[in-house]
Amino acid sequence: MASQGARADPIASMHESGESAEGSVAPASAGGVEIGQEGVGADAPLPPGGAPVAELPPAYAQIFQMAFQAQAQAQAQLLAQAQAPTPAPAPAVPTVDRNYERIRKMGATEFEGTLDPEVAERWWEKVEDVMNLVGCTPENRLKYIVSLFVGNALIWWRSLKRAYEPREITWAEFQREFDDKYRPKMYRDKKRMEFLNLVQGDEQTVAEYELRFAALAKYAQKR
Known part of the structure; x- marks a missing residue:
């Protein structure tokens, strides 16, 4: 009977075993990442969009900075031109009639x-x-x-x-x-009568007659 009284209490053994296990329980993991691990777990901050952003190389960053500066200078020049007063048109130079x-x-x-x-x-x-x-x-x-x-x-x-x-x-x-x-009309009428009565004289050459005819022909029509 003494041997039965000395048998270990199974409830007590489980309680003692549980306390020992609680002190040495390994942290739970999710997807192979230990939750609670500092800097890596669910509490670690993420960049916007939920994905990490890689930093640009220094050479690219310098190129972008130069492009931004050039754009800013161009915009400033356009603004200055828009605000500048419109120059008055040059006065017209009169042409000389030779x-x-x-x-x-x-x-x-x-x-x-x-x-x-x-x-x-x-x-x-x-x-x-x-x-x-x-x-x-x-x-x-x-x-x-x-x-x-x-x-x-x-x-x-x-x-x-x-x-x-x-x-x-x-x-x-x-x-x-x-x-x-x-x-005046009196003068023009006189010339018209001379034209109508014009004949070649005996001492007048053909060339002289034609010249006189041409001079009086403009009076042929009465005005």
Whole structure:
């Protein structure tokens, strides 16, 4: 019976065994990583996105920094240009019309006005020839001829110009006004009769007759 009393209590043995095991229990693991291991476990901080970010090499970091600086400088220049005041346009340089000088060199003389229709007609025909050589348009003919007026002719022109204001006088109107002033109708009618009665005289050569015919032909039509 003594041997039965000395038999070990199984409950007590388990309690003692459990205390011994509790002191030496190995830490639990999850997926092969020991939970609770400092710096590696679930409590370790992760970068944004949940994945570690590798640091750029120093050479790449320097390239990116230079690119950012260049972009900042370009933006600053564009901003400065946008804020800069717009420069005023350069004043237009007036062109010099050389034809005023050319027509004088080619024989067009100043006109002071005259009471002799023959003088006025010779002056007009000479100026017309010069204008044809220069290649003047009707608009330019008016301003070039008027530039030759002096004295009484210039006074007449200024008065005529005021009479047509506020509009500009045309070349055709100017021709008619010039004829009425310096080659009046009486004179033109006389020349027309000379043309109609023109015959070759006994002492007149054919060349002289043709020249006279051409000079009077412009009066053939009554105006």
